[in-house]
Amino acid sequence: MLSAATHAREAAQSASIAKFEFFTPEQAAEIDAISSRIIPATDTPGAHEAGVVFFIDRALVTFAKDDQKLYADGLHELQVRVHEMFPAANKFSAATLEQQDQILESLDPQSPSGGRRPFRQSAGAQSFFETIRVHTISGFLIDPDANKRGNRDGAGWKAIGRENEHMFMPPFGYYDKDYPGWQPNPPAADKPKT
Amino acid sequence: MTLDQPKYKTTDEIDFVVIGSGAAGGIVAKELSENGFRVVVLEQGPYLTEKDFIHDEIEVLNRDFLTNHPDLQPNTFRKTPDEKAKPQRAIAYGRLVGGTSTHFTANFWRFHEIDFKERSKVGPIPGAALADWPISYADLEPYYTKVEWEIGVSGQAGASPFDPPRSKPYPMPPLPVKSGGVIFERAARKLGWNPFPAPMAILSQPRPGRSACINCGFCLAFACEVGAKSSSLATAIRMAERTGRCEIRPNSYVHRIELDANGRASGAVYFDAQRNVQRQKAKAVVVCANGAETPRLLLLSANKQFPDGLANSSGKVGKHLMFNSGALSVGVFEHPLNDYKGFAVSRILHDFYELDPDKVGFHGGGGLDARFDQTPISFALGGLPPGSPRWGKGFKDLLSHNFTRTVEILCHGTSLPVENNSFSLDPDLKDAWGLPALRMTYKDHPDDVKLSNWLNVRAAELLQAAGAQKQWSFPAGEQEFSVHLLGTCRMGNDPKTSVINSDHQTHDVKNLFLCDGSSLVTSGRGQPTMTIEALAFRAADRITALAKRGDLST
Numbered sequence: 001m002l003s004a005a006t007h008a009r010e011a012a013q014s015a016s017i018a019k020f021e022f023f024t025p026e027q028a029a030e031i032d033a034i035s036s037r038i039i040p041a042t043d044t045p046g047a048h049e050a051g052v053v054f055f056i057d058r059a060l061v062t063f064a065k066d067d068q069k070l071y072a073d074g075l076h077e078l079q080v081r082v083h084e085m086f087p088a089a090n091k092f093s094a095a096t097l098e099q100q101d102q103i104l105e106s107l108d109p110q111s112p113s114g115g116r117r118p119f120r121q122s123a124g125a126q127s128f129f130e131t132i133r134v135h136t137i138s139g140f141l142i143d144p145d146a147n148k149r150g151n152r153d154g155a156g157w158k159a160i161g162r163e164n165e166h167m168f169m170p171p172f173g174y175y176d177k178d179y180p181g182w183q184p185n186p187p188a189a190d191k192p193k194t
Numbered sequence: 195m196t197l198d199q200p201k202y203k204t205t206d207e208i209d210f211v212v213i214g215s216g217a218a219g220g221i222v223a224k225e226l227s228e229n230g231f232r233v234v235v236l237e238q239g240p241y242l243t244e245k246d247f248i249h250d251e252i253e254v255l256n257r258d259f260l261t262n263h264p265d266l267q268p269n270t271f272r273k274t275p276d277e278k279a280k281p282q283r284a285i286a287y288g289r290l291v292g293g294t295s296t297h298f299t300a301n302f303w304r305f306h307e308i309d310f311k312e313r314s315k316v317g318p319i320p321g322a323a324l325a326d327w328p329i330s331y332a333d334l335e336p337y338y339t340k341v342e343w344e345i346g347v348s349g350q351a352g353a354s355p356f357d358p359p360r361s362k363p364y365p366m367p368p369l370p371v372k373s374g375g376v377i378f379e380r381a382a383r384k385l386g387w388n389p390f391p392a393p394m395a396i397l398s399q400p401r402p403g404r405s406a407c408i409n410c411g412f413c414l415a416f417a418c419e420v421g422a423k424s425s426s427l428a429t430a431i432r433m434a435e436r437t438g439r440c441e442i443r444p445n446s447y448v449h450r451i452e453l454d455a456n457g458r459a460s461g462a463v464y465f466d467a468q469r470n471v472q473r474q475k476a477k478a479v480v481v482c483a484n485g486a487e488t489p490r491l492l493l494l495s496a497n498k499q500f501p502d503g504l505a506n507s508s509g510k511v512g513k514h515l516m517f518n519s520g521a522l523s524v525g526v527f528e529h530p531l532n533d534y535k536g537f538a539v540s541r542i543l544h545d546f547y548e549l550d551p552d553k554v555g556f557h558g559g560g561g562l563d564a565r566f567d568q569t570p571i572s573f574a575l576g577g578l579p580p581g582s583p584r585w586g587k588g589f590k591d592l593l594s595h596n597f598t599r600t601v602e603i604l605c606h607g608t609s610l611p612v613e614n615n616s617f618s619l620d621p622d623l624k625d626a627w628g629l630p631a632l633r634m635t636y637k638d639h640p641d642d643v644k645l646s647n648w649l650n651v652r653a654a655e656l657l658q659a660a661g662a663q664k665q666w667s668f669p670a671g672e673q674e675f676s677v678h679l680l681g682t683c684r685m686g687n688d689p690k691t692s693v694i695n696s697d698h699q700t701h702d703v704k705n706l707f708l709c710d711g712s713s714l715v716t717s718g719r720g721q722p723t724m725t726i727e728a729l730a731f732r733a734a735d736r737i738t739a740l741a742k743r744g745d746l747s748t
Contacts, residue, residue: 037586142251160597169409
């Protein structure tokens with residue numbers, strides 16, 4: 001796809017121009033590769049296209065400062081894991097996509113999903129993988145107008161079907177578009193219970 | 195924008211100091227200042243305005259931009275009084291001018307007649323301290339109407355066959371229906387129930403200085419950037435400022451109410467923004483600090499005359515804490531609902547408001563609403579069905595499919611008042627100012643849990659009738675966290691079993707008044723703010739009458 005290729009080239013260019021505030025370029029390449037397996041590009045943009053690595057980089061010198069050591073240790077652990085599992089690859093970002101997924105599966109504590117509000121977590125309370133998973137999702141879906149360098153061009157919202165607007169008019173969706181207006185129940189069904 | 199305000203000196207004996215600027219405090223300040231009194235509102239949080247209200251989920255949901263911060267004001271939690279409480283976040287409330295009303299869902303149900311006299315109707319319930327209110331629905335009705343008209347509530351009068359009598363229709367029509375609301379309405383009708391447009395404290399039509407709702411989709415937990423949500427900030431606080439007699443003093447953390455030699459409240463002691471101690475003198479004090487901080491302030495204000503806490507001769511300050519019970523079912527539908535657009539709730543039903551204990555086997559009742567109150571990150575982290583992939587292509591595909599197709603059915607119900615459920619001062623933990631932290635003790639009455647699960651079965655039936663392609667329910671367990679903080683300085687005629695009388699005057703100190711969630715005697719069916727605001731309008735009337743009669747001076 002031409003547009004994806006253009007996008008990737010622009011992203012690569014902006015990545016080479018943009019300054020990182022926490023990561024070295026080598027670390028940034030590893031983080032970019034990890035986040036791109038957490039939310040891969042499909043027929044819609046993924047974490048790379050949304051610039052998630054820049055979000056995480058900014059996070060680690062601002063609101064997620066307390067996670068700096070977790071990332072430093074985590075990247076080291078990742079390196080060890082790459083050497084153990086795929087010695088030929090040398091680094092995570094040089095492994096094949098299948099190998100990358102296997103490495104991440106080995107790091108994923110597999111905490112159960114489906115809790116309703118697992119968002120509030122204190123720094124350091126989670127594993128490296130869980131932290132970067134939450135940071136990747138956050139950087140993919142944060143309001144693009146927030147001063148956080150995430151969700152570039154609203155790419156993440158586009159992927160999940162959220163229009164990049166902050167004002168909407170009804171009808172909103174499929175089921176309300178032909179709604180005739182509210183009417184009371186027919187009288188037969190209208191007997192209050194006690 | 196903050197309007198020109200008087201700047202009172204702390205040594206000026208103003209008429210009233212109001213502690214807290216939320217749902218109750220804003221209205222009390224407005225009414226008292228409009229009635230000619232000089233008022234200072236002490237608010238612990240900052241004075242933010244519409245331009246500050248961002249859609250940044252990290253700051254708002256994760257970093258307590260608008261709410262009490264657990265690092266500054268930690269609390270402890272335990273289930274029963276024989277346990278040692280552990281640090282664990284148990285409450286969230288708005289910590290800014292406007293309080294929790296700046297970021298609530300804005301479901302504005304009136305209480306029904308039964309909520310005020312349930313004890314008489316159902317008799318004693320083992321394990322609960324259920325009591326009647328000293329006032330009735332009829333006493334409060336004019337004030338519910340005031341809330342709807344002065345603060346701004348959209349809705350449709352007469353739409354629910356279960357609604358209590360009302361003296362006026364709503365001042366504006368309901369908000370537009372959402373796709374989730376249409377699904378809810380059709381399915382509920384199939385089941386013979388009576389769905390109706392949700393009454394919401396969000397404008398469906400503009401008012402001077404305030405926009406109608408623009409359906410931005412960052413509503414629950416976020417503050418409104420166009421003033422459409424009828425918070426105290428967007429309404430009562432501005433009206434109070436316009437009188438020229440009310441000063442809103444933010445960043446003022448009250449930690450003590452002092453008494454003079456005659457046993458009258460002489461003012462409030464607080465930390466200012468620089469943590470210097472200040473004393474605001476006043477002829478009378480109204481505490482509207484919420485159901486957690488109001489009892490805490492009384493306990494912090496213990497003195498020789500009241501060793502167990504100010505105005506606590508009954509020993510009931512902090513007791514009878516109620517949350518409202520709740521449960522959740524979720525459905526995913528074939529076509530996009532796009533319920534991420536707009537406010538949270540457009541349709542509700544009250545068919546189960548008053549259940550027959552002989553039939554269901556427990557006491558209580560409640561309502562259901564159709565909502566989507568999640569924003570993109572919170573949905574991605576917690577909105578997919580249990581057992582879903584958590585990363586990779588499978589996760590992304592499911593997230594992309596479900597985000598626009600999900601609706602939640604939230605069940606809201608009664609909490610029974612249990613004396614042991616309470617706020618008290620933690621004996622060990624301190625907040626960032628060195629004050630004893632809040633300790634919550636809470637264990638749901640067994641009937642509350644039974645009710646939640648019963649309502650959740652109705653929610654699941656509704657989703658099935660609606661033709662959900664996938665649905666799941668979270669079983670309700672005992673709650674350990676709440677934003678509804680009710681009943682902790684309850685109203686009553688008997689000074690031995692209640693803290694305030696029906697004028698919101700403490701039984702013990704004649705010029706000390708309490709008005710907020712702590713005043714409630716019963717929990718209602720899940721949406722307390724409307725009643726808190728009606729009480730605030732009524733309390734201000736009562737306090738004004740007492741002050742004009744000279745009853746507040748010695």
